Each structure stands twice: as structure tokens, then as C-alpha cells.
Amino acid sequence: MVSGNRWSRFGTVALLGVAMLASSSVLAGGFAIHEKGAKATGMGGAFTALADDPSAMYYNPAGLADNDKLVVMAGVTLIPYFSSFEGANPYPGQGYKADFKTQIFFPPHIYIAAPIAKGFNIALGIWSPYGLSTAWEDPDTFAGRFLSQRVDLRTFAIGLQGSYAVTDWLSIGAGPELRIGDVKLQRNIPVFNPFTDRFVDAAHVDIVGDGFQSALSWAAGIQLKPCPRLKIGASYHGAVDIDFKGNSTFYPLNTGNAQLNGVLASRLPFNVAVPTQTTVQFPGLLQMGVSYAFTERLTAELDADYTNWDVFDQTVLHFDTVDNKPVPQSVLVHNWENSWTFRGGLDYRVSKGFNLNAGLLIDTTPQPDTDVSPLLPDANRTGVSIGFGLKMGESTTVELSNLALFFHKRTTLTNRDNFNGTYKTFADLITFNLRHTF
Amino acid sequence: MKKSTFGRTAAALALAAAFGASALPSQAQQADFTTYVALGDSLTAGFTDGCWVKHGQIDSYVAIIARQAGAADFQQPLLDEPGVGSGVGAGKGCLVLQSLAPAFTRKVSDPKPLNLTLARPYNNLAVPGYNIHDVTTTKAAVQNSNPLTDLVLRGLGGGTTALQQAASLRPTFVTVFIGNNDVLGAATSGTVIDGVTLTPAAPFTTDINTIAQTLKAAQGGTGKGIFFTVPDVASIPFTSTIPPFIVVGGQPVINPATGAPFTYLSSRNNNSAIAPIPANSLLTLNAAGFLPSGFGIPCAVLNAGGVPATSPLRTNCDKPLPDSAIAAAGIPGVVLYPEEVSLLRSRTAEYNFAIVAAATANGYKVFNVGSYFDDLKANGREFGGMTVTTSFLSGGLFSYDGVHPTSLGYAIFADEIIRFINDNYGNNIPRPNLSPFFFNGNAQSGGYPLSAFPLTPVETIAWGAEIFNSEMWAAQRQFHPLTRSFGLTLGEDAHPITGARVFLDRTD
Numbered sequence: 012m013v014s015g016n017r018w019s020r021f022g023t024v025a026l027l028g029v030a031m032l033a034s035s036s037v038l039a040g041g042f043a044i045h046e047k048g049a050k051a052t053g054m055g056g057a058f059t060a061l062a063d064d065p066s067a068m069y070y071n072p073a074g075l076a077d078n079d080k081l082v083v084m085a086g087v088t089l090i091p092y093f094s095s096f097e098g099a100n101p102y103p104g105q106g107y108k109a110d111f112k113t114q115i116f117f118p119p120h121i122y123i124a125a126p127i128a129k130g131f132n133i134a135l136g137i138w139s140p141y142g143l144s145t146a147w148e149d150p151d152t153f154a155g156r157f158l159s160q161r162v163d164l165r166t167f168a169i170g171l172q173g174s175y176a177v178t179d180w181l182s183i184g185a186g187p188e189l190r191i192g193d194v195k196l197q198r199n200i201p202v203f204n205p206f207t208d209r210f211v212d213a214a215h216v217d218i219v220g221d222g223f224q225s226a227l228s229w230a231a232g233i234q235l236k237p238c239p240r241l242k243i244g245a246s247y248h249g250a251v252d253i254d255f256k257g258n259s260t261f262y263p264l265n266t267g268n269a270q271l272n273g274v275l276a277s278r279l280p281f282n283v284a285v286p287t288q289t290t291v292q293f294p295g296l297l298q299m300g301v302s303y304a305f306t307e308r309l310t311a312e313l314d315a316d317y318t319n320w321d322v323f324d325q326t327v328l329h330f331d332t333v334d335n336k337p338v339p340q341s342v343l344v345h346n347w348e349n350s351w352t353f354r355g356g357l358d359y360r361v362s363k364g365f366n367l368n369a370g371l372l373i374d375t376t377p378q379p380d381t382d383v384s385p386l387l388p389d390a391n392r393t394g395v396s397i398g399f400g401l402k403m404g405e406s407t408t409v410e411l412s413n414l415a416l417f418f419h420k421r422t423t424l425t426n427r428d429n430f431n432g433t434y435k436t437f438a439d440l441i442t443f444n445l446r447h448t449f
Numbered sequence: 450m451k452k453s454t455f456g457r458t459a460a461a462l463a464l465a466a467a468f469g470a471s472a473l474p475s476q477a478q479q480a481d482f483t484t485y486v487a488l489g490d491s492l493t494a495g496f497t498d499g500c501w502v503k504h505g506q507i508d509s510y511v512a513i514i515a516r517q518a519g520a521a522d523f524q525q526p527l528l529d530e531p532g533v534g535s536g537v538g539a540g541k542g543c544l545v546l547q548s549l550a551p552a553f554t555r556k557v558s559d560p561k562p563l564n565l566t567l568a569r570p571y572n573n574l575a576v577p578g579y580n581i582h583d584v585t586t587t588k589a590a591v592q593n594s595n596p597l598t599d600l601v602l603r604g605l606g607g608g609t610t611a612l613q614q615a616a617s618l619r620p621t622f623v624t625v626f627i628g629n630n631d632v633l634g635a636a637t638s639g640t641v642i643d644g645v646t647l648t649p650a651a652p653f654t655t656d657i658n659t660i661a662q663t664l665k666a667a668q669g670g671t672g673k674g675i676f677f678t679v680p681d682v683a684s685i686p687f688t689s690t691i692p693p694f695i696v697v698g699g700q701p702v703i704n705p706a707t708g709a710p711f712t713y714l715s716s717r718n719n720n721s722a723i724a725p726i727p728a729n730s731l732l733t734l735n736a737a738g739f740l741p742s743g744f745g746i747p748c749a750v751l752n753a754g755g756v757p758a759t760s761p762l763r764t765n766c767d768k769p770l771p772d773s774a775i776a777a778a779g780i781p782g783v784v785l786y787p788e789e790v791s792l793l794r795s796r797t798a799e800y801n802f803a804i805v806a807a808a809t810a811n812g813y814k815v816f817n818v819g820s821y822f823d824d825l826k827a828n829g830r831e832f833g834g835m836t837v838t839t840s841f842l843s844g845g846l847f848s849y850d851g852v853h854p855t856s857l858g859y860a861i862f863a864d865e866i867i868r869f870i871n872d873n874y875g876n877n878i879p880r881p882n883l884s885p886f887f888f889n890g891n892a893q894s895g896g897y898p899l900s901a902f903p904l905t906p907v908e909t910i911a912w913g914a915e916i917f918n919s920e921m922w923a924a925q926r927q928f929h930p931l932t933r934s935f936g937l938t939l940g941e942d943a944h945p946i947t948g949a950r951v952f953l954d955r956t957d
Contacts, residue, residue, distance in 0.1 A: 101864050102832040104882030154884065157834025201835045205842040206546050208855050210835050210887045270549050430833040 041320055041347065041377045041389055042143040042164065043296070046088040046414065047120050049442040053398020053412030054356025055370020057314040059300030060244035061358070062234065064446060065122035068136040068170050070298060071246040072184030073234035075124050075132045076176040082124045086410070086444020090116040094145075094388065094436040096155075099422070102429050103154035112146040120444070130176035132184075140190070140248065141166045141293055145387060155385035155430050156199040156212075162386055164291065166192035166253070167223075170230060185231035192253045194220040194291065196328075202275065204266055212264045213275050218287055218328065220257040227251070240304040250295035250322050258284040259330060259338070279336060286331040292322040300354075307360070314354040320347040320377030343386065344427060350377035356396075364402030368412060371395055376421075383423040388434035390421035398442070406448040414440040480673065480874040482520035486572050486620035487511040488584055488611055488660070491853060493575035493626050495525075499555070499850040500543035501577050501597065502532020503563065508856045508886070511573050511624060513863035514870075518878045525573040526601045529561040533597070544849040551737075551842060553849060562600055569605075570614035576601045580630040580648060581656040584611050612660055616667035623664050623674035624866075625808075626818070628653065628800045632793050636682040637852065639733055639782025640773040641789040650799035654807075657800075661807040672812030675869070678801040680822040682793050683731060686841035687851035688785065689826075691732040691740075695750060702750060713745035715784045716769040723769045729787045734841070734851045736770060736783040745770035814873045821865060830861060832883060837861065857886040 048066030051058035058066070062074025065084040092114055098107030118139035126132050143164040147153040150160035169191070174184030195218065202213035232246030263281045266272055275281075295318070302312035323345050330338035356370035371394065378389040398412025418436035425431070487493050494501060495509025506512065506525050515523035534542040534555060542556035564571075576583065578595045588608040590598040605614060615623065631648035635641040643649060657676075665672040682688055694710035695702045701710035712725040713732070725747075739745060741761060748766040756762055773782040785793070801819065808815045822839075825846065829838035837858075838844035841851055846858035854862065860883055867878045 098884075100880040101861075101883040102887070104884040105879075106882075107884065155833055198834070203835075203837070203843055203845040205549070205849075208845075208848075208857065209889060210845070274549065428831055428833055 041294075041318070041323070041350070042141050042387065043294075043318060044088075044118055044139050044142050045316075045352075046118070046440050046442050047138050048084065049086060049398055049410030049412045049444045050358070050366075050368060050400055051356075052088070052414050052440065052442040053368030053370060053396050053410075054312060054358060055354045055372040055394060055396050055414070056316075056352075057300055057302075057312040057354035057356035057370060057372075059232075059246055059298040059312075059314050060234070060242040060302035061300070061310065061312050062232075062244055065124045065134060065136065066120065067174075067184075067232075068122050068124075068134050068172055068230075069120075069138055069140075069168075069248075071232040071234060071244045071300075072134075072172045072174055072186060072230055073182040073232040073244065073246070074174070075134050075172070075184060076130060076174040076182035076234070078124050078132045078174075079126050079129070081126070081449040082446065083122070083449070084124075084444055084446040085119070085121045086442060087117045087119045088440050088442040090118075090438055090440050092116065092436075092438045094418075094434060096385070096388070096432055096434050098154065098432040099424060100431075102431065107154055107432070109153055109155070110148045112148050114144060114146060116142070116144065118142060132174045134170070134172045134174070134186075136168075136170050136172075138168055138170075139166060140168045140296075141192075143387060145385065147385065150197070151199075151212075153385070157201045158384055158428055158430060159196065159198050159386040161195070161197040163195040164192065165194075166190060166293070168228075168248075172230065174232075180236045182234045183232070184234075186229065188228045188230050188248065189225055190228050190251050190253060190293065191223040191225040192220075192255070192291070193223050194218075194255050194257070194289070199264070200261070200279075202266060202271065204268055204271055206268050206271070211266045211271075213266060213271075214264055214279055214281070215262045216259055217262075218257060218259045220255045224253050224255050226253045242302045243300070244302075245297070245299045247298075248296045250319060251293050252290050252322075253293065254290050255288065257287050259287040259328075260284060261338075280333040280338065283333050285333045285338060288329045289326055291326060292324070294319045294322050294349075309360075310358045312354075312356050312358075314352075314356075316352040316354070317349065318352070318377065319349050321349050323347040323377070345382050346379055347377040347382070348379065350375045364408075366400040368398040368400070369396065370414075372414075380423040380425045381427045383421055383434065384426055384428060384430060388421060388436070390418040390434065390436060392419065393417045408446040410442075410444050410446065412442045414442070416440060478874060479876045480518070480870050481621040482515065482518040483621045484572075484618055485511075485515050485518070485520040485523060485622045485624075486570075486615045486618050487575055487624045487626075488615055489575035489624075489626040490579040490630050491575070491577035492629060493573065493624075494577050495573075495859065496577050496853045497848040497850075497855060497859070498544045498853070499848075500532045500534040500558070501528055502543060503527050503529055505532075505856065505859075506573075508859055509573065509575075510859045510863040510866065511575075513860055513881050514624075514866055514878075515572070517863070517867055517881055518870075518876070520572070523572045524564060524567055524569075526565075526571050527563040528600070529563050531556045531559055533560045534558040546842070546849055549842070560600065565600070565603065570618055571601060572618070574601060574611040574615055575626075576611065578630060579611070579627065580634075581627050581653055581660075582648070584627055585656045585659050586610060612663055616663050619667055619669075620664070621668070621673065623668070623813075624677070625660060625664070625674070625813075626677035627660070628657075628679040628804065631800065632679060632682055632797050633852070635789075636688055636785060636793060637733065637735075637781070638774045639735070639771070639784055641785070641792060643792070647793070647796060650796065650803065653800050654803040657803050657807045661811040661813060665811040665813075672808075675814050675816050675866070676804050676808035677816050677818045678804050679797050680818045681797060683790060684819075684822040684826050684839070685852055686839060686844075686847045687734050688731045689839070690734055690841040690851065691736050693726055693728060693730045693732055695746060697754070702754070711747065711750055713740075713784075714747060714767065714769050715745060715772050717772055717786060719769075719771060719773050719775065719782075723767070726770075726784055727787050729790075731785040731790055732770070733781070733783050733785070735781045739765075739770055739783060744768050814869070816866060816869050821862075832887065835887060857883070860886040 045056045046052045047069040058070040062071035065082050067074030094111040096109045098104050120138040122136035124134040146161040169189040172186030176182045197217050199212045200214040201210045204211045228249040228251040230248045235243040261279050261281050297317045300314035304310045326343040328341040352374040354372045359367045374392040376389045376391050394414050394416045396414040400410040402408050416438045422433040495506040497505040531542050537558050539557050540555045542558035544553045577597050587593045590596050635646040694712045704711050714723050715726045716723050742764045743762040743766040746766045771782050772784045805815050826839045829836050837846050839846050848855045864880050
């Protein structure tokens with residue numbers, strides 16, 4: 012793992028433009044984002060075997076081995092995202108309802124692929140492999156505000172890959188990936204007011220990462236072409252832990268009682284920066300796929316992805332002691348399980364320069380019922396996608412796809428914090444990109 | 450790797466087919482709440498903050514169970530505000546917290562029954578102060594000198610016991626939580642006299658058998674209901690809040706001669722030599738009335754700490770804390786010596802043996818309150834980031850009297866019992882919604898609106914500051930800050946506890 016300043020600076024500068032634009036997301040199995048190109052997304056993300064555009068950097072690095080021209084591909088995925096919650100007894104209780112703030116995320120992707128020699132290609136790219144944002148409406152009164160009012164986790168991968176056609180039926184590709192990320196958490200802290208026998212808000216805490224932190228990972232892929240119509244691919248992106256450093260600021264809230272306010276002020280380091288550390292574990296992703304060209308026009312692909320989410324077991328927030336007022340560490344237990352995603356996609360060439368895509372995906376959640384919480388309510392998902400690619404002139408292609416992602420209704424009655432109820436979520440992903448060949 | 454949901458479902462279906470429905474309690478075995486009757490003492494009556502009043506009664510744990518189970522016409526001996534506390538008159542009613550020092554006042558105590566004319570026995574027949582023998586034998590207040598008796602029994606049927614009234618209702622479901630006062634009276638008075646303040650095991654066993662057999666007969670020969678065991682008296686804030694050793698700034702004062710903390714001084718049975726109490730003694734909350742004026746504190750410790758000659762702590766230093774009650778002076782005992790604690794514990798174990806035997810022999814389920822309280826004390830409970838503990842004042846589970854739960858504490862207990870019923874009887878009673886109990890507080894119930902007692906900022910709150918330590922909002926539940934900090938403060942920046950008086954003369 013690398014977290015040196017030089018890398019950070021490089022990452023920060025390189026990403027300044029996109030990071031300013033990009034927000035985070037919550038899509039694809041836990042908090043993974045699988046949408047890295049319009050064609051791939053139009054095919055339900057089943058693209059590991061085909062991998063025939065520069066988004067292969069994510070789907071399968073080996074797919075670029077045969078690239079024979081300088082190609083630039085850039086785009087963005089717009090993700091309107093809707094989530095609502097209905098409470099269950101004993102807490103926050105039947106009849107309680109809350110909604111996410113309606114947010115639109117737009118993780119970007121940029122790839123440059125260049126042939127160095129015949130059968131040998133290098134590529135540089137930036138994409139957003141993981142992201143998370145849950146922001147609740149009316150955070151000051153939201154019943155889960157003592158668990159989470161808002162969390163934002165943004166990550167980017169900067170990849171540099173080489174790919175090589177070993178023979179005409181075997182290609183390989185690999186390279187390092189710098190992962191950078193940024194995190195923010197917000198919540199309120201309760202206190203029992205013995206004068207009124209009720210829980211009241213004692214403080215609001217903002218935990219803000221100190222800019223982007225980084226760690227080094229890698230990716231590798233292999234592609235087989237046993238016969239002209241058949242392709243088999245597999246790829247892997249490594250697991251990585253990113254150590255986040257930042258500051259927590261505790262803001263006092265009026266408990267309604269002067270004595271209680273005084274006691275809290277004597278106990279909590281209010282209005283000062285409290286250095287805070289945590290580590291987030293990001294899983295490894297294994298993608299496997301088979302594609303078959305039934306006709307010259309129609310190609311189909313089936314994929315299975317396996318993510319070792321079991322690395323995401325807990326998040327521990329460590330707070331330094333400031334003003335001799337210690338804040339105990341906070342442990343969020345996740346205990347996620349490894350998960351599978353199954354994808355199927357079609358690519359149909361209507362005419363020269365005009366392709367249509369369609370796809371379907373089934374994504375199983377890695378999150379156990381005990382961890383389904385206001386911080387991150389995940390669920391199994393079914394997705395349906397369509398898309399098209401249109402060539403504009405000799406060297407430019409415009410691609411657009413839409414993936415409707417239906418989160419299955421998720422009910423937990425065994426949440427570890429006794430915050431129980433049902434979450435309903437829907438997201439729509441609109442991926443757009445331009446591809447230009449020089 | 451995720452297990453196949455389909456596989457699990459298929460396996461479950463296969464199992465269900467193989468065993469049929471017989472593996473689960475059938476409809477006929479489910480608890481029937483058509484006529485639900487509760488027997489008990491103050492804990493079942495909904496006593497809270499040292500008083501018995503409507504805002505506690507309507508959320509007694511049995512009332513919550515009845516509500517959730519849809520029990521028809523569940524009647525209680527409701528008492529209108531301000532309720533009754535210890536005796537009748539000004540300053541004898543519900544406790545009101547005045548400051549985190551802590552300091553309490555009491556409202557007026559004024560019994561105003563709201564449901565006295567009900568022509569039949571109440572469903573909640575619990576009487577505050579009742580011991581087990583009251584349940585089987587007491588028909589009127591003249592017998593047990595407990596005026597609250599008549600508010601519940603009302604001479605119905607020409608004078609009947611709570612047990613007889615319960616039986617007369619032909620209950621379809623009963624809960625019996627009795628025996629607390631048989632051991633608690635000795636603890637709260639700090640005076641353990643077997644056969645006087647402490648009920649011996651033999652008569653307890655006779656009474657619990659009578660209760661179980663009588664109820665079973667009234668239920669048509671099949672016991673349907675729950676008997677509760679008696680919790681450890683050391684598990685309540687009343688006995689677990691003030692440590693037996695002298696504490697300054699949250700740290701025990703160490704005796705350089707022994708390397709161990711200085712403990713307070715007392716005199717065994719009020720008639721032995723004055724000596725430091727053993728470190729495993731328990732002090733009751735009533736000790737808070739003695740410590741500020743120096744009772745129990747060696748003068749030498751004050752000298753070593755540089756406490757000025759004008760300090761109120763000097764008034765009574767070297768004098769013993771009362772071990773046993775001095776009735777003539779109205780002084781409670783405040784020390785439970787280790788041998789007293791172990792007698793109370795072993796007696797509690799004997800009661801519980803008798804309760805389990807009587808209950809199971811007559812077909813009743815047993816809910817182990819001792820384990821539940823121990824678990825609460827060790828782990829607390831968390832709901833949506835709010836951690837409730839058994840800590841006095843700061844924990845949320847126990848009310849100002851240190852013995853009885855808050856409405857929140859009762860509601861969490863009711864939730865536990867409902868799950869127990871569902872698990873044991875195959876019912877599907879909905880769990881209660883706890884949100885109102887977390888956020889509405891006692892003001893909502895007609896209790897203590899903030900404006901009732903104007904408060905001024907206090908620059909240092911010696912013990913209040915200790916109880917609200919920063920660990921409260923951690924997910925860590927093992928802390929009991931009060932046990933470290935309820936003591937006196939010494940030294941230059943000392944803020945001696947002033948006016949810290951908890952009056953608790955048998956309000957249970």
C-alpha cells in the first residue's frame with residue numbers, strides 16, 4: 012500500500028477536473044460501481060469476454076491487446092437515486108417514514124489507449140470503482156440521526172495497463188492501479204436528559220477526511236479466442252485498504268437544560284478539530300465472461316462476477332484526545348459476505364455504424380440483515396438495460412445507455428443498532444460517452 | 450460466498466412437510482388475552498419516580514403487554530395526578546429532579562382514584578409495597594398497614610385477597626411478579642433482620658405454591674401465564690450507584706499504608722466499634738444524605754487532602770454512616786455489609802428456586818428477571834444509536850428513586866416479555882413502538898415540564914459531570930461511571946456535594 016505525498020499530489024492534480032465534477036454513488040453490489048462505459052452498461056455490464064473498447068481497462072485489461080489506433084474514450088454516468096424508509100417496532104416504530112435526499116451522481120470515466128507495437132498496447136484511465144452517498148432528508152429530525160445523517164465516500168482508480176497478444180487466440184493485460192478516496196460522515200450524538208426523561212441531541216459531529224488518501228492496487232486480465240465466434244475472458248482487480256485521516260468537529264446542540272449543556276461542554280471537545288483516523292476495506296473483484304457471435308450482427312455475452320466483500324468486516328473510527336477530553340473509538344460492525352453478480356447482454360449491429368445493446372443483471376447483496384442501516388441500506392437488485400452506439404463520421408462514436416436498477420424491498424428486523432424497518436430503493440443509470448479514434 | 454436462498458427455502462419447506470405443523474405451538478396453545486390478570490407489587494403497578502400515578506400506570510409493563518396483545522377491557526386502579534408517594538401531603542409525592550448535584554424535591558402526595566367504582570376486580574391487581582404473603586392473605590389495609598391496599602382491593606366480595614380477586618376473574622392469562630419486597634425491604638432500609646425485614650424461604654415457598662395452585666384451578670386446571678423470578682438487589686441503582694470507597698475526581702483515594710482505597714466508616718448494627726467498611730460492601734442511595742456533612746469520612750483523610758477547616762465535610766467526619774435504621778430518628782440504614790449482601794443473594798436464590806418449582810409444576814412459564822437485569826447492567830440496550838443503561842439518572846432505564854424503572858425502562862421490559870410470550874406460546878403479539886418513550890419523556894405524561902424548575906448554569910457540577918462522561922455515546926456499554934464517581938470531592942477546587950438528599954422511606 013502506498014500513501015506517500017508524491018502519489019497523493021499526483022492523484023490530486025490529475026483528478027482535479029473530474030473530482031470537482033464527480034459526486035459519489037451507491038450502485039452495484041454494496042458500494043461498488045460497475046458502470047464504466049455506455050456499451051458495457053447497455054449490455055448489463057456483461058463485457059468481460061468482449062472487452063472491445065477502452066473501458067476494457069475495467070472489464071478486462073487483456074481486451075485492449077489488439078487495439079491498433081490511439082483511442083480516447085470519455086463519459087459519465089448520471090445516476091438519479093431514490094430511497095425511502097418505513098420503520099418497524101420497537102424502533103423507530105411503525106408508521107415512521109423517511110426519505111433519502113434526491114441526489115444525482117455522476118461518476119466519470121476517461122480512458123486513453125495507444126498501440127506501441129503490433130499486439131502490444133498501453134492504456135491510461137480514470138474511473139470510479141466504489142462510491143457511497145446516503146443523505147437523509149430533514150437530518151435534524153431523522154430518527155436515525157444518531158447513526159448517520161449523511162455519509163459520502165468517493166473513490167477513483169487511476170490505472171496504467173499494458174496488454175499483449177501472446178498469440179492470435181490468447182491475450183493478457185495487467186497494470187497497477189492507484190486508488191484514491193475521500194470520506195465524510197455526519198451524525199448527531201444523543202444524551203439522556205434526566206430532567207425530562209427523554210433523549211435529546213447533545214452534539215452534531217462532522218467527520219471530514221483530509222483530502223484524498225491513496226493506496227496502490229493492481230488489475231490483470233486474460234482473454235481467449237478458441238474460435239472466431241467465441242471469446243472467454245476473466246479479470247481481477249485487487250482488494251485494497253485505504254487509511255483515511257481527517258478531523259472530527261463536535262458542535263454543541265442545546266439540550267434545553269443549562270446544567271446538562273455545562274456537563275457536556277466539560278466532557279466533549281466542542282468546536283475544535285479532533286484528529287480522526289479510520290480504514291476502509293475495498294474488496295477484490297473477479298469477473299468472468301463468455302461471448303458468442305451468433306451471426307455477424309448479433310453477439311451475446313454471459314458474465315459472473317465474484318466480489319470478496321468479506322474484507323469489509325468493520326469500520327473503526329479512532330479519535331485523538333484533544334483538550335484532555337477523550338472520545339472513545341466508534342466501531343461499526345459490517346460482517347459482509349462475498350457476493351455474486353450475474354449479467355447477460357446482447358450487442359446487435361443494425362447497420363454499419365449503428366449498434367443496439369440490451370442486458371439484464373441480477374446482483375446479490377453482500378450485506379447481512381444486521382448491517383442494513385441508515386448508513387448504507389443495500390439490497391438485492393435486478394437491472395434491465397438498453398443502449399445504442401452511433402458512429403458520427405469516420406472516427407467518432409457516440410454511445411448512450413440506460414440501466415434501470417430495481418432494488419428489492421429490504422426489511423431488517425435484526426439491525427445491530429435496533430433500527431428496524433423496510434428500505435425501498437430505485438436507481439436509473441444513464442451512461443454517455445464519446446469515443447474518438449485518431 | 451452467499452448461501453442460496455432458494456436452497457434454504459427448499460430445505461425449510463421439506464422440513465416443514467416432514468414434521469407437519471406439530472413442531473410449532475398450535476393455535477390452541479397460544480396465550481389468550483381475553484382476560485389478562487396481573488399480580489405483583491410496585492414494579493407491576495407502574496410505580497416510578499417514587500410515586501404511583503396515572504402517567505406511570507398507563508405505561509406499566511402489564512398495561513403495555515395488554516395493549517399490544519389486544520386484551521379486552523384491561524382495568525387498572527388509576528390514580529390521577531399528582532399521585533401518591535410516601536404518605537400523604539406536601540413533599541411526599543413524586544420525586545422531581547432539581548439539579549444534577551443531584552437534588553430532588555417531591556410533589557404533593559394526594560390520592561385521587563379515578564376508577565374506584567369499577568364493579569369487578571381490576572386486571573392489574575398489583576399493590577405497591579406488597580410482599581408475597583400480602584398476595585395470599587391481606588384483604589384490607591388494616592392487616593398490613595399499607596393504605597394502598599384498599600385502593601386496589603376495595604373490600605370487594607366482602608373482603609378478598611388479591612389472589613382471590615384474580616381467581617374470581619377466571620383469567621385466560623396471568624403474570625405473577627412477586628417477592629421483590631420480601632428481600633428489597635431489607636436492602637432499602639439497609640437493615641437485614643431475617644424474619645422481620647427478610648422473608649424466610651419456607652413461608653415464601655408455601656405462598657408461591659398457593660398462588661400457582663389457586664390460579665391454575667381458576668384457569669380450569671391448566672396454568673396459562675408467566676411467573677417472574679426475583680432480581681438481585683445489587684443490580685439496581687439504589688444499591689449499585691455509590692461506591693463504598695472515598696472518591697476524588699473520579700479516582701479512589703488510596704490509603705498509603707495499605708495501598709487500597711479508603712472506605713467509609715460505619716458501625717456494624719450501629720453498636721460495634723467504628724471501622725472502615727469492607728471494600729465489597731454496598732452503600733444505598735440514602736448515603737447521599739450523609740456524605741456531604743462528612744459522615745463516614747475519616748478526618749485524617751480530609752487533613753491529608755488539605756480540606757479547609759470550614760468545609761462542611763468537617764462537621765461529622767470520623768462519625769459512622771448508619772448501618773441499620775434508627776426508627777425513632779427516622780434515619781435509614783445505608784450500609785449493606787458483605788455478609789448481608791450474601792444473605793440477600795442466597796435468599797433470592799431460594800425464592801427463585803421456589804418460584805420455578807411452583808410455576809413449572811402448575812404449567813406456567815418462568816421469565817428469569819435476574820438474568821435480564823444482569824444483562825441490562827452488563828450490556829445496556831441500544832436503539833438507533835441511543836444507549837440505555839442501568840446507571841442512575843444518566844442511563845434512562847431507572848427512575849429517580851433508583852429502584853423502579855422509568856416509563857422507558859418499563860416499555861423495554863414489556864418488549865422483552867412480549868418476545869418471551871411469542872417465543873413460548875407461539876403468539877405473534879406486535880412489539881411496542883418505543884419512539885414515544887425515548888422522545889416524549891415524563892413531561893408528556895403530565896410529569897415535570899422544564900419550566901417547573903428554573904435552572905441556572907452551574908460552573909462545575911461535581912458529580913453530574915462525572916455521570917455524563919464521554920463514554921455515553923460510544924457503542925461501548927460496560928461503563929458505570931456513577932459507581933466511580935458518586936463520592937465527595939476534596940482539595941482546593943473541591944465542590945462538595947450539597948443538598949444531595951434522596952428520601953426513600955419504603956416507597957416501593
